[in-house]
Amino acid sequence: MGETLIIGGGGMVGQKLAATLDASPLHPDKKVTLFDLGFPTNGAPAAVRATGNATDAALIKSLISKRPEMIFHLAAIVSGEAETNFDLGWQVNMGAFQTFLEAIREEHNASGGSYRPRVVFTSSIAVFGPPFPDKIGDEFLCAPQTSYGAQKAISELLLSDYIRKGFCDGLAIRLPTICVRPGKANLAASSFFSGIIREPLNGQEAILPVSTDVRHWHASPRSAAGFLRHAATLDTSLLGNRRALNLPGVSCTVEEQIEALRDIAGNDVVALIKPEPDDAIRTIVAGWPRDFAPERAVALGFKAEPDFHEIIRVYINDDLNQ
Amino acid sequence: MGETLIIGGGGMVGQKLAATLDASPLHPDKKVTLFDLGFPTNGAPAAVRATGNATDAALIKSLISKRPEMIFHLAAIVSGEAETNFDLGWQVNMGAFQTFLEAIREEHNASGGSYRPRVVFTSSIAVFGPPFPDKIGDEFLCAPQTSYGAQKAISELLLSDYIRKGFCDGLAIRLPTICVRPGKANLAASSFFSGIIREPLNGQEAILPVSTDVRHWHASPRSAAGFLRHAATLDTSLLGNRRALNLPGVSCTVEEQIEALRDIAGNDVVALIKPEPDDAIRTIVAGWPRDFAPERAVALGFKAEPDFHEIIRVYINDDLNQ
Numbered sequence: 001m002g003e004t005l006i007i008g009g010g011g012m013v014g015q016k017l018a019a020t021l022d023a024s025p026l027h028p029d030k031k032v033t034l035f036d037l038g039f040p041t042n043g044a045p046a047a048v049r050a051t052g053n054a055t056d057a058a059l060i061k062s063l064i065s066k067r068p069e070m071i072f073h074l075a076a077i078v079s080g081e082a083e084t085n086f087d088l089g090w091q092v093n094m095g096a097f098q099t100f101l102e103a104i105r106e107e108h109n110a111s112g113g114s115y116r117p118r119v120v121f122t123s124s125i126a127v128f129g130p131p132f133p134d135k136i137g138d139e140f141l142c143a144p145q146t147s148y149g150a151q152k153a154i155s156e157l158l159l160s161d162y163i164r165k166g167f168c169d170g171l172a173i174r175l176p177t178i179c180v181r182p183g184k185a186n187l188a189a190s191s192f193f194s195g196i197i198r199e200p201l202n203g204q205e206a207i208l209p210v211s212t213d214v215r216h217w218h219a220s221p222r223s224a225a226g227f228l229r230h231a232a233t234l235d236t237s238l239l240g241n242r243r244a245l246n247l248p249g250v251s252c253t254v255e256e257q258i259e260a261l262r263d264i265a266g267n268d269v270v271a272l273i274k275p276e277p278d279d280a281i282r283t284i285v286a287g288w289p290r291d292f293a294p295e296r297a298v299a300l301g302f303k304a305e306p307d308f309h310e311i312i313r314v315y316i317n318d319d320l321n322q
Numbered sequence: 323m324g325e326t327l328i329i330g331g332g333g334m335v336g337q338k339l340a341a342t343l344d345a346s347p348l349h350p351d352k353k354v355t356l357f358d359l360g361f362p363t364n365g366a367p368a369a370v371r372a373t374g375n376a377t378d379a380a381l382i383k384s385l386i387s388k389r390p391e392m393i394f395h396l397a398a399i400v401s402g403e404a405e406t407n408f409d410l411g412w413q414v415n416m417g418a419f420q421t422f423l424e425a426i427r428e429e430h431n432a433s434g435g436s437y438r439p440r441v442v443f444t445s446s447i448a449v450f451g452p453p454f455p456d457k458i459g460d461e462f463l464c465a466p467q468t469s470y471g472a473q474k475a476i477s478e479l480l481l482s483d484y485i486r487k488g489f490c491d492g493l494a495i496r497l498p499t500i501c502v503r504p505g506k507a508n509l510a511a512s513s514f515f516s517g518i519i520r521e522p523l524n525g526q527e528a529i530l531p532v533s534t535d536v537r538h539w540h541a542s543p544r545s546a547a548g549f550l551r552h553a554a555t556l557d558t559s560l561l562g563n564r565r566a567l568n569l570p571g572v573s574c575t576v577e578e579q580i581e582a583l584r585d586i587a588g589n590d591v592v593a594l595i596k597p598e599p600d601d602a603i604r605t606i607v608a609g610w611p612r613d614f615a616p617e618r619a620v621a622l623g624f625k626a627e628p629d630f631h632e633i634i635r636v637y638i639n640d641d642l643n644q
Contacts, residue, residue, distance in 0.1 A: 086487065129563055141461050142479070143564050150483040154476045157464070161472040165408065241451055241609075242465050287563075 002030065005063060007054060007100070008074030009034025009047070012181055013122070016225040017072060018044030026070070026232055035063060036075070054096040057103070064103040067111070070232055071170075073100065073121045078188035079148035083284065086147060093151030097121075101158055105167040119159060119170035120231040123244060125217055127153040127174060128289045135293040138246055145287035146189075156244040163243055171239055173231050173297075176219040176249030176304070179311060182319035189284040193218065196254070197261055197312055200272040201320055209278035212255040215290040219249040219304040220314040230302055238300060248304040250311060251291035260308040264316075324352065327385060328369075329376060329422070330396030331356025334503055335444065337365055338547040339394060344368045348392070348554055357385060358397070376418040379425070386425040389433070392554055393492075395422065395443045400510035401470035405606065408469060415473030416480075419443075423480055427489040441481060441492035442553040445566060447539055449475040449496060450611045457615040460568055467609035468511075478566040485565055491558050495549055495619075498541040498571030498626070501633060504641035511606040515540065518576070519583055519634055522594040523642055531600035534577040537612040541571040541626040542636040552624055560622060570626040572633060573613035582630040586638075 004021065008014045014034060021032050022044050032047045039049055052059040054075040075096065076082075082089030107115050126149035127142040142153040156172040163170060181194040192209050193216060199206035219227075227247055239245075252260075262270045294302075305311045326343065330336050336356060343354050344367060354369045361371055374381040376397040397418070398404075404411030423441075430437050448471035449464040464475040478494040485492060503516040514531050515538060521528035541549075549569055561567075574582075584592045616624075627633045 139463050141463050141564075144479070144483070145486065145563055147483050147487070150479045154479050157466070157472045157476050157479075161466070161469050164467065165469070241467055242463075 002067060002069030004030065004032045004070040004072070005035065005068035006032065006047075006072045006074065007035045007063075008072075008076065009049075010036025010039040010043070011074060012183065013178060013221060013224045013228075014072070014074050015040060015043055016221045017074075017228050018047045020225045020229060022046045026229065033063070033068070055091055055099070057099045060096070060100050061103045061106070064100070064107050067107060067115050067117070069117050071117050071119050072228055072232070073097065073119060076122070076152075077148070078186055079126060079146055079284065080189040080191075080281075081187040082148040082151065083146055083189070089147045089151060093148065094154050097155045098158055101162045101167070105162065108167045113166070116166065117168050117170075118232065118236070119168050120228055121155060121159050121170065121172040122228070123152045123156050123172040123174045124149065125174050125176060125246070125289045125292075127156070127244075129287055132289055135291045136246065136289050137293050138296045146284060160241070160243045164241060169236050170243070171231055171234070171236060172244040173227050174244060174246050175224060175227065176217040176247060178221055178224050179218040180315035180319070181221065182315070182322070189281050190216075192281070193254075193257070196273050197257065197315065200261065200269040201265060201316065203272070205272050205274055207276045208254065208273050209276060209281040210254065210285055211277075212258065213253055214285060215251060215253045216285070217249045217251055217289055217292060218308065218311060219247065220311045222314050222318055223249075223304045227302055234300060245297045245300070245302070246292050246294040247297050247302050248294050249292065250305055250308050252308045257308055260312055264309060264312050324389060324391030326352065326354045326392040326394070327357065327390035328354065328394045328396065329357045329385075330398065331369070331371075331394075332358025332361040332365070333396060334505060335500060335543060335546045335550075336394070336396050337362060338543045339396075339550050340365070340369045342547045342551060348551065355385070355390070377413055377421070379421045382418070382422050383425045383428070386422075386429050389429060389437050389439070391439050393439050393441050394550055394554070395419065395441060398444070398474075399470070400508055401446075401448060401468055401606065402511040402513075402603075403509040404470040404473065405468055405511070411469045411473060415470065416476050419477045420480055423484045423489070427484065430489045435488070438488065439490050439492075440554065440558070441490050442550055443477060443481050443492065443494040444550070445474045445478050445494040445496045446471065447496050447498060447568070447611045447614075449478070449566075451609055454611055457613045458568065458611050459615050460618045468606060482563070482565045486563060492565070493553055493556070493558060493561055494566040495553050496566060496568050497546060497549065498539045498569060500543055500546050501540040502637035502641070503543065504637070504644070511603050512538075512610075514603070515576075515579070518595050519579065519637065522583065522591040523587060523638065525594070527594050527596055529598045530576065530595050531598060531603040532576065532607055533599070534580065535575055536607060537573060537575045538607070539571045539573050539611055539614060540630065540633060541569065542633045544636050544640055545626045549624055556622060567619045567622070567624070568614050568616040569619045569624050570616050571614065572627055572630050574630045579630055582634055585631060586634050
């Protein structure tokens, strides 16, 4: 087993993954390289950092020329930004991913076929679009209603074909909305799902841009890192030719999120949530999935939190006051 | 209603479409331009011909700069060739389609948003992969097992996002295997489905590379032209945000094809079919769909033949001895 590369290793999930790989390595003797536009000042200690843009084909080629055996690909323009900046979204979320796969194919061919890394790609439940069944099953069609979702669905199809052809191994995991994200709000349309928990727990006001009956699908940052670790060591022969997986998560309404926060932190904290409807965000979120029956992923051993209370406790334990 | 452009207008289906538009125009006063690498010598008479490569971005841009209101996009590298020539398949079947959509977006923007053509794109049932239900429904996932299928599924996702953003209107139609194709065998892995009917009816031997229990999904070239015409005038508001349609067809086994040929043309004709197993073709075809329940397309008025006997009769009537 060779080295590990995390593309998008400076982001929140990339840093969580790097921290768990540091604390409990998959392969103790091998190094982890993080690649991203930039890094937090107090990031994962033992990892090597490489700075650059995922759209820089020469740079990606040089990273792949070192033949990392395990590659996590997490780099993306988030949903809200991909919706407003059409060109940037397609360049990064599709174009750069195709460039990355081409670099792998080139190295695979240069090695006489022996280089065949495992790629774990973070896709998203944004690949789905309404109308939805009560629970989305493992054979439900992809009909994305955002450019971000279309770009993720396309990247899954690209990855699957490169795997089928034998250039690499791996899988795409469709992450639930990761909640509670530590740090600041980002440009993802889903950012408020974390904000309404995180900001009040930090004594700050939070904006709620949608109505409280919105139901959505969540997992914690700790689960996200766990999904990635599990995907890294999974027996991929169990996947057959279907290399994109719906993952487990917690289905709950915004009201249930708020009531869980009230149970854990009290009325004064909940009072910091301020409803302020935002039509742009409401429209995007209305096209998102609400619930899943992720039977394949559960059978393959992927695990998330049992309820939203636990998701809040994970935030308090792992990130609050860090 | 402005002019009509058929990209891939020199191919078999493009020529069938052009011939029906010539005989019975959708819009009598407007011209039809056919674009392709080349054209048959006795092609559709009234159409304007433009010769070139669909991967030539400048050429595609110049065709779109004339602002055709109706565009049929049929150009593709066929499945067998896309499987053996990986680069060419991706360049034409995905790259050129993206270039085409970008040319439309540019013209849409240059027109201040008023140019918004209808695009009818020929996708394929190769977007699906096994394991299959008995009949594939309208909400079944895309899990292609050929590069061709992946490229078609990706093109559908691209088109849907450009439609959602308002740059164009239209839909993708997932054609059944078109059978009986007139003329010569081509590099499509499905070519034999036509060959085993066409060659014997022309007094020639035909190779059967798969076993007779292979079940598949067919429609005639006449139906293909009919699907395209119907898609051109369909009320697209009925499609909502799901712009890729499974079309009606005939599900039958190779044995049923052969027995239909025997009923119509007799034992001596059937005796010209020579079984000669080909593992490469068997592997590709084993991953193809067998049957569908295309409820949306039927409700929208798309029509195919009732049985394979009728598919053979259409060939005899439209193409044999032409």
